[in-house]
Amino acid sequence: MSKQGAAGTVTLADVAAHAGVSLATASRAFNGSARTVNAEMTERVLASARELGYSANAQAQAVARGSTRTVAVVLGDIADPYFSSIAAGVIDEAAQNGLVVTMWATGSSPDRLLSTLAAMRSQRPQALIIAQSGQLQSEHEAPVTAELTALERAGTAICTIGSGSGSFLRVLVDNAGSTSALARALVERGYSRFLVLAGDQGLRTPSERAGGFVAGLRSLDLEPLAVQAGGFSRSGAFATMSAALESGLRPDCVFAVTDVMALGAAAAIRAAGLEPGRDIGVAGFDDIDAVRDVSPAITTVAIPLAELGARALRATLGSREHLETEAIAGVVMLRGSTPVRR
Amino acid sequence: MSKQGAAGTVTLADVAAHAGVSLATASRAFNGSARTVNAEMTERVLASARELGYSANAQAQAVARGSTRTVAVVLGDIADPYFSSIAAGVIDEAAQNGLVVTMWATGSSPDRLLSTLAAMRSQRPQALIIAQSGQLQSEHEAPVTAELTALERAGTAICTIGSGSGSFLRVLVDNAGSTSALARALVERGYSRFLVLAGDQGLRTPSERAGGFVAGLRSLDLEPLAVQAGGFSRSGAFATMSAALESGLRPDCVFAVTDVMALGAAAAIRAAGLEPGRDIGVAGFDDIDAVRDVSPAITTVAIPLAELGARALRATLGSREHLETEAIAGVVMLRGSTPVRR
DNA sequence: CTGAAAGCGCTAACAC
């Protein structure tokens, strides 16, 4: 009754009136604050709420409390299995903590990151998880860092995944160590003439992976046949691989810095009339589902993607004390795409 | 200056003070309301805002305005390529409309949908896009519909993708028609002994797809060898397919109601020592990226997944007049997994 | 065109 909103939305005041208690008591009945409420009264309030179909207005709560229960996730492209797996981890962990997740995609353009962050700041998220490929360097770094600092000052805890700059929290993957191990495992299997599809070398993750792989080879006194930058995508890798083959390059194994790229490379090999695995070994990184479905299955480094997301959120939430700080090591998964050679 | 929040957050009041104008004027300078503001003053306000690093508090705006700029997306599992592609479409369209997207995953349990919707209601989203597999039937239907109705009464425009009940908006896929066409195309290629992996027949989408496929066969006076329910996932399809083969069933072609299932079926065929395509044809539905990467590539029905999401959002936003209402037809993509037979 | 002031729905001192 009373001045119930025309829109038909039930407010806490309505509930309080219905239960015959004060606004404050009704509020306390829900989020049992410092002061406790008589059990019987609590029950009466809850009953009224149920009867009226009350649902707290999160926005109003946020304004009154001065903080939201929101965590923002920024990623390149949600349709990419790498990002979507991370997102799944964040969403799951968020749900367990009663947080709502807002999702922001920047596509591949790093300048959209800036406008995205600016727009996001209005939301006053409690936490921000950035799962880009590390384009936090370059010319864009300064304004981005400024925006991030502003966010942090406004109370947002920031964590970057697989990259990061400044003093923000990060969840790191041991890219270099993992690819080193992969390189050694492949040499062990008899490969020696490697082509590296290095992706965008302006980004941190791909360069660490390519660098680690080459370092692994060097630790065995080997040099890659070639390291090709560019094409940080399936089609890009397809193009790069095709061009390499056409130019007469004949590696016995290709390492692509992401599985998505490895799939593109495998397709290029096949398009050139060769057979991945039999004629040219193929290895990737990430262990996305798709590499297990192809035949031969693709050798890769497994990363617990969802766990990465979950851990990032935990890092922003938890006390900084028991911060899981060590870089996550990948697990080399040798598969049919790199059979023992000779 | 003045009573600037201890947290260091700049408020509109701060900006107004800095610019030497009233709160109201500052507000109007931003969202040029009905009343217009002197150009010079507007500029002064904007300059102050820039200087102070002001960012509007979206929560406070929502409370004052009585509506948010938020759209909620509910889906089964964001790591599933089917859902993540749809989500990508929604996110993209939302960004173009200055809306923020909140993401909610229900996993496979339909009862989590209910609690998810309840939690979501607090957010007062302007629009809600539901991209579940249509578990809006069954015993859970009544409470879910009640919750949806409450949401709608609170001002949320609701649109379901690929399913739906009640009077809510929907974006439909012509599942039955598409699978009928697929069935005929396969028969045309010389197949006749079909096994259908029908997934969860309690759900609308899978049952429409399986039904349409069988109808397509019947229109040519054929009956499927078998229609197996259950296993609405990669591993489920793997199990179902393996069991079928072990039981001595020898189809010349398998149709799985989703690509993810088709991949599982292909793996099972291979695990049984047979070769997909050569020994048993394989067809799926959705045209996710992964089916193009496997070899042989899998025949399927292509659906513009991202467009589905974008269209759903547009439906909730736009005037109901030019509602794109017709079901989206899939495109049969014949590939190597179903070569011409005989 | 600009400013003062009344909310929006809720929380959190502060009293009783």
Added chain:
DNA sequence: GTGTTAGCGCTTTCAG
């Protein structure tokens, strides 16, 4: 324990 009341940051009447 419970109620009163002053905000939270912003929008929007209502006067000028």
